[in-house]
Amino acid sequence: MAANTHPPEHHTSTGLNHRKLLMWTFLGSECLFFGTLIANHMINRNKAAFIHDLPPSCILDIPITSVSTFVLLMSSVAMVLGVAAAERADVKQMRIWILATAVLGIIFLLFQVYEFQAFVNEGLTIGTNLFGSTFFILTGFHGAHVTLGVIWLLSLLVTSYKRNDLLVGNPLNVDIAGLYWHFVDIVWIVIFTVVYLVGAIGLTCTEVGL
Numbered sequence: 001m002a003a004n005t006h007p008p009e010h011h012t013s014t015g016l017n018h019r020k021l022l023m024w025t026f027l028g029s030e031c032l033f034f035g036t037l038i039a040n041h042m043i044n045r046n047k048a049a050f051i052h053d054l055p056p057s058c059i060l061d062i063p064i065t066s067v068s069t070f071v072l073l074m075s076s077v078a079m080v081l082g083v084a085a086a087e088r089a090d091v092k093q094m095r096i097w098i099l100a101t102a103v104l105g106i107i108f109l110l111f112q113v114y115e116f117q118a119f120v121n122e123g124l125t126i127g128t129n130l131f132g133s134t135f136f137i138l139t140g141f142h143g144a145h146v147t148l149g150v151i152w153l154l155s156l157l158v159t160s161y162k163r164n165d166l167l168v169g170n171p172l173n174v175d176i177a178g179l180y181w182h183f184v185d186i187v188w189i190v191i192f193t194v195v196y197l198v199g200a201i202g203l204t205c206t207e208v209g210l
Contacts, residue, residue, distance in 0.1 A: 041134035068111035075104035076185045083178045086171035102153040
């Protein structure tokens with residue numbers, strides 16, 4: 001009965017709810033945005049001066065970043081479970097999984113702060129060279145998107161206590177947040193693959209230093 005108290009959802013000619021279509025449109029523009037940043041980094045990554053007689057890419061800590069990537073992937077799993085709980089109108093489970101997603105997102109951000117600090121200690125900053133500029137801008141913007149997602153999820157969590165009717169029987173609010181979060185995760189997978197893994201193929205940093 002509670003679900004029937006909500007106004008009918010408005011759908012577009014595509015069959016999607018207008019808010020969901022707007023989110024897809026926004027995410028499409030974000031794909032272009034991050035695609036430009038990634039391409040810019042890949043073009044300029046080899047045009048940078050050496051740091052401590054090593055290419056800047058040798059400073060990247062792939063094991064640490066692999067752990068943070070796993071954390072972010074697990075947050076997507078938690079988000080899927082949160083959306084499923086919202087569709088079942090299971091408030092308790094929805095709150096648990098939304099909180100878990102936000103906490104995992106915060107852990108990922110802490111990994112990023114640690115990584116940035118380690119790079120600065122190694123002498124790589126946003127103003128050091130083209131590698132540093134493009135790398136920090138790319139990963140920094142992604143970190144900003146994760147931060148926005150965490151704030152969004154925590155807002156949903158608070159809303160579930162103050163205005164439970166906005167989520168129970170109306171899972172679209174959680175579903176749209178889930179779309180954004182999954183997009184942020186997918187973008188990071190691309191960044192991790194292209195910037196960290198592909199960039200390190202065939203490069204033995206110890207030998208280069210010698």
